[in-house]
Amino acid sequence: xxxxDNIGLGFSVALSAINLLYCLAGVFLxxxxxxxxxxxxxxxxxxxxxxxxTLPPVSALIxxxxxxxxxxxxxxxxxILVNVPGxxxxxxxxxxxxxxxxxxxxxxxLATAAIGSFFAGTVATVILALFAPPLAEIALxxxxxxxxxxxxxxxxxxxxxxxxxxxxxxxxxxxxLLLGLVGADVNTGTQRYTFGIPQLADGIGFVVVAxxxxxxxxxxxxxxxxxxxxxxxxxxxxxxxxxxxxxxxIGPILRGTAIGxxxxxxxxxxxxxxxxxxxxxxxxxxxxxxxxxxGAIEGVAAPESANNAGAQTSFIPMLTLGIPSNPVMALMIGxxxxxxIQPGPSVITEQPxxxxxxxxxxxxxxxxxxxxxxxMVGMWVKIVSVPYQYLFPAILxxxxxxxxxxxxxxxxxxxxxxxxxxxxxxxxLDCEPAxxxxxxxxGPMMEEYMRRALLLxxxxxxxxxxxxISATMLAxxxxxxxxxxxxxxxxxxxxxxxx
Amino acid sequence: xxxxxxxxxVSALVFLGAAQAYAEQYPAKVITIIVPFAAGGPSxxxxxxxxxxxxxxxxxxxxxxxxxxxxxxxxxxxLTQAKPDGYTLFIHHIGHATAPALYRKLSYDAMSxxxxxxxxxxxxxxxxxxxxxxxxxLKELLAYVxxxxxxxxxxxxxxxxxxxxxxxxFMSALKTDLTTIPYKGTGPAMNDLLGGQVDxxxxxxxxxxxxxxxGKIKVYGVTTPKRIASMPEVPTMNEAGMPNFTxxxxxxxxxxxxxxxxxxxxxxxxxxxxxKDPTLKQRFADLGSEPVAQERATPExxxxxxxxxxxxxxxxxxxxxxxxx
Numbered sequence: 001x002x003x004x005d006n007i008g009l010g011f012s013v014a015l016s017a018i019n020l021l022y023c024l025a026g027v028f029l030x031x032x033x034x035x036x037x038x039x040x041x042x043x044x045x046x047x048x049x050x051x052x053x054t055l056p057p058v059s060a061l062i063x064x065x066x067x068x069x070x071x072x073x074x075x076x077x078x079x080i081l082v083n084v085p086g087x088x089x090x091x092x093x094x095x096x097x098x099x100x101x102x103x104x105x106x107x108x109x110l111a112t113a114a115i116g117s118f119f120a121g122t123v124a125t126v127i128l129a130l131f132a133p134p135l136a137e138i139a140l141x142x143x144x145x146x147x148x149x150x151x152x153x154x155x156x157x158x159x160x161x162x163x164x165x166x167x168x169x170x171x172x173x174x175x176x177l178l179l180g181l182v183g184a185d186v187n188t189g190t191q192r193y194t195f196g197i198p199q200l201a202d203g204i205g206f207v208v209v210a211x212x213x214x215x216x217x218x219x220x221x222x223x224x225x226x227x228x229x230x231x232x233x234x235x236x237x238x239x240x241x242x243x244x245x246x247x248x249x250i251g252p253i254l255r256g257t258a259i260g261x262x263x264x265x266x267x268x269x270x271x272x273x274x275x276x277x278x279x280x281x282x283x284x285x286x287x288x289x290x291x292x293x294x295g296a297i298e299g300v301a302a303p304e305s306a307n308n309a310g311a312q313t314s315f316i317p318m319l320t321l322g323i324p325s326n327p328v329m330a331l332m333i334g335x336x337x338x339x340x341i342q343p344g345p346s347v348i349t350e351q352p353x354x355x356x357x358x359x360x361x362x363x364x365x366x367x368x369x370x371x372x373x374x375x376m377v378g379m380w381v382k383i384v385s386v387p388y389q390y391l392f393p394a395i396l397x398x399x400x401x402x403x404x405x406x407x408x409x410x411x412x413x414x415x416x417x418x419x420x421x422x423x424x425x426x427x428x429l430d431c432e433p434a435x436x437x438x439x440x441x442x443g444p445m446m447e448e449y450m451r452r453a454l455l456l457x458x459x460x461x462x463x464x465x466x467x468x469i470s471a472t473m474l475a476x477x478x479x480x481x482x483x484x485x486x487x488x489x490x491x492x493x494x495x496x497x498x499x
Numbered sequence: 500x501x502x503x504x505x506x507x508x509v510s511a512l513v514f515l516g517a518a519q520a521y522a523e524q525y526p527a528k529v530i531t532i533i534v535p536f537a538a539g540g541p542s543x544x545x546x547x548x549x550x551x552x553x554x555x556x557x558x559x560x561x562x563x564x565x566x567x568x569x570x571x572x573x574x575x576x577x578l579t580q581a582k583p584d585g586y587t588l589f590i591h592h593i594g595h596a597t598a599p600a601l602y603r604k605l606s607y608d609a610m611s612x613x614x615x616x617x618x619x620x621x622x623x624x625x626x627x628x629x630x631x632x633x634x635x636x637l638k639e640l641l642a643y644v645x646x647x648x649x650x651x652x653x654x655x656x657x658x659x660x661x662x663x664x665x666x667x668x669f670m671s672a673l674k675t676d677l678t679t680i681p682y683k684g685t686g687p688a689m690n691d692l693l694g695g696q697v698d699x700x701x702x703x704x705x706x707x708x709x710x711x712x713x714g715k716i717k718v719y720g721v722t723t724p725k726r727i728a729s730m731p732e733v734p735t736m737n738e739a740g741m742p743n744f745t746x747x748x749x750x751x752x753x754x755x756x757x758x759x760x761x762x763x764x765x766x767x768x769x770x771x772x773x774x775k776d777p778t779l780k781q782r783f784a785d786l787g788s789e790p791v792a793q794e795r796a797t798p799e800x801x802x803x804x805x806x807x808x809x810x811x812x813x814x815x816x817x818x819x820x821x822x823x824x
Contacts (some may be wrong), residue, residue, distance in 0.1 A: 050547065050562070140690065143691065188821075198568070198573050317690070321690075323690050330537065330686065334544050344708075345713035346709055408565070409573075455652075455680050456696065458678070
């Protein structure tokens with residue numbers, strides 16, 4: 001009864017002409033910045049913050065949320081078309097999405113991403129409406145020990161991401177962990193590997209590394225073999241998934257949505273972890289696991305669903321507790337405060353129109369997004385047919401603008417160029433950047449949580465086994481290692497990857 | 500040689516530019532305020548509210564540029580490289596006074612490289628604990644901490660953060676060392692306090708008020724000399740049993756060294772008027788903070804405040820043996 005009333009209230013707010021307009025404006029803008037590589041939702045929302053001062057609070061937040069989840073839709077576009085992940089969560093989409101594009105199936109990949117995102121977004125919105133407060137309470141049960149064990153599990157998954165040799169992948173994981181060490185140590189403030197450069201004090205930005213290693217390296221590689229590109233264009237066939245494709249994506253979309261929704265609730269890098277985990281699991285369970293990394297449609301459907309589901313459920317801690325789970329949520333909290341709304345547990349009871357209005361608007365926004373995006377698939381695909389001599393300078397310019405806008409510093413642009421070169425060298429050495437990137441994200445978090453857990457236990461490592469959730473995850477990790485190292489499975493793995 | 504000529508040329512141009520801007524009505528173009536923290540945080544909010552109100556008064560546009568990193572020192576260094584023409588300003592909090600002690604290799608001098616414009620606000624901090632923490636009030640908390648020195652965990656938002664400073668002051672007042680659990684920012688720290696993973700911390704009202712009001716955490720006192728309007732029932736730390744324990748998270752506006760005095764005065768006047776704006780006052784109150792009195796929104800008052808805070812925190816930080824670099 002209460003829920004139906006609340007949803008009714010939400011609809012009455014979200015369906016008002018002005019809020020519909022701001023929702024549409026938000027998702028449109030979100031799609032646009034998602035498509036532009038590097039220009040992420042954080043920079044855009046920060047720039048638009050002053051504009052929202054004059055809007056009514058609900059409209060302002062509806063628009064800002066629209067930008068965020070809209071960008072998750074759009075983020076996959078450049079990953080698929082030009083191998084430039086616009087934001088962290090689309091790194092995995094690039095693995096198979098770009099391969100699909102090279103095979104002339106860019107349209108199908110984009111459509112799959114949109115369909116998966118829509119389904120995931122809808123389901124996650126329902127979860128948000130039904131269970132937000134209890135889920136937030138559960139997320140609070142996750143202490144440092146639990147997070148550490150979750151990261152261990154995640155790091156193991158990174159090895160699954162690799163297409164080539166296990167040795168190369170392990171080397172890249174170690175490199176990622178080392179890169180993640182750069183910056184001030186959380187506990188003591190001691191600088192590590194910063195060489196006295198203040199811009200490195202807070203570590204290397206993820207987007208900087210991702211755009212360099214994927215986007216720039218790919219540009220260099222393409223310029224090397226000039227006649228690679230024209231062959232792709234001629235191969236574009238269908239835009240929409242076939243019946244066979246549909247059969248293959250249903251499972252991944254469902255699993256991706258479940259994984260993404262669950263991990264999105266956790267503070268930190270929930271939605272990033274979600275897309276990596278969804279991809280890794282899909283690669284394990286899929287009948288077509290041999291195709292992964294060579295353009296498997298499952299490899300697009302699963303992470304895209306996970307990342308959109310996670311984007312929606314990451315609102316849960318923000319809306320119910322006033323705790324930001326990522327920089328975008330921190331901006332949303334800032335927007336609320338400027339509007340005179342104190343974010344926190346009281347928002348649901350004191351501002352029901354705001355809370356339910358935002359939730360319902362998310363569903364409407366997802367509908368807008370799929371309507372906006374599906375017809376645009378045909379248009380985006382044409383981007384690939386732009387002659388590469390015009391396309392690549394555009395890619396470079398957008399990467400440069402995007403990276404600069406993160407911290408308003410040109411240092412990041414130089415750093416991205418450096419990682420572009422490094423990425424190119426790794427391409428030549430047959431080393432995959434994806435496991436490195438996951439380790440780069442997870443490494444510092446793992447260290448932080450481990451040291452925090454040990455501080456709390458006064459150095460007793462048993463804390464990881466005494467807490468049931470943590471122990472279960474470590475047991476799963478141990479099981480995964482045992483299974484992977486059994487000779488029979490090892491052989492099978494070799495076959496899978498050596499093909 | 501070429502270098503010297505070009506430098507001469509540049510300074511001539513700067514001088515001409517400044518002279519021209521000076522001849523025109525100030526502000527003739529957009530004024531940028533550097534905020535050395537990420538957008539959306541409490542300091543950013545304070546800066547944006549101030550920028551908006553001052554912009555209206557100066558009949559110009561003020562925009563906020565977030566240059567985050569290294570505890571605010573990157574943003575501060577950026578200001579010292581800006582033209583002293585009144586078009587690049589800087590808003591920072593108490594961290595500007597603690598940076599000289601925390602960072603051994605600063606590229607600037609926190610006092611002499613900045614032209615103080617005026618203080619903006621005094622923000623309160625609250626001493627809070629997890630919901631099921633046994634102590635009822637501050638006296639019980641002090642007794643409990645004394646008896647369980649090795650068991651209690653105090654959270655903070657990372658090296659150099661306001662919660663870290665407050666925690667250091669707490670330990671220095673108790674003449675003891677406690678296990679401190681550092682986080683990357685106040686959000687994750689509050690998350691673990693709500694989840695009962697850590698025992699207590701001292702954090703800005705911006706982050707604690709809604710949780711205190713919802714009964715999710717316990718509060719023992721506010722760190723300002725006087726009680727605060729948004730939670731009048733909460734005693735000050737002095738009243739609750741720790742005399743001389745005061746921390747305020749104050750924000751202030753600075754210009755680069757060498758900004759013409761006429762412009763600094765104009766800015767200071769605009770700041771004083773902005774701080775009387777009812778919307779700004781209301782928003783500040785929502786954040787558990789209040790604008791400073793008119794006579795403190797002046798260059799002289801800020802100079803005195805900055806000097807005394809540098810002198811207050813320097814020894815505390817040095818005794819704790821803490822460095823951020």
